[in-house]
Amino acid sequence: MSYSEDDGGCADYLERIAYLIDNELDEADCAEVRVHLDECGPCLRKYDLELTVKSVVARSCHESAPASLRDRVLLQIREVQVRITDA
Numbered sequence: 001m002s003y004s005e006d007d008g009g010c011a012d013y014l015e016r017i018a019y020l021i022d023n024e025l026d027e028a029d030c031a032e033v034r035v036h037l038d039e040c041g042p043c044l045r046k047y048d049l050e051l052t053v054k055s056v057v058a059r060s061c062h063e064s065a066p067a068s069l070r071d072r073v074l075l076q077i078r079e080v081q082v083r084i085t086d087a
Contacts, residue, residue: 017047
């Protein structure tokens with residue numbers, strides 16, 4: 001079976017590519033997406049592009065947030081948790 005990006009079937013696969021790359025799909029879904037990628041050049045190119053971008057970003061981001069920022073974020077998370085619990 002042949003697919004194109006204009007085909008409604010590809011939209012679902014294009015969305016699931018990010019989940020595949022992040023290892024957020026179960027085994028059956030991974031297999032289904034991989035079969036589609038084997039058969040669909042445009043989706044395979046999108047997958048390759050997503051993988052490349054993720055790799056470049058990962059290599060480029062070596063800085064850590066300052067401790068003060070981390071502490072402020074954690075404090076805000078706790079405040080939101082308290083508000084949700086109290087509601």
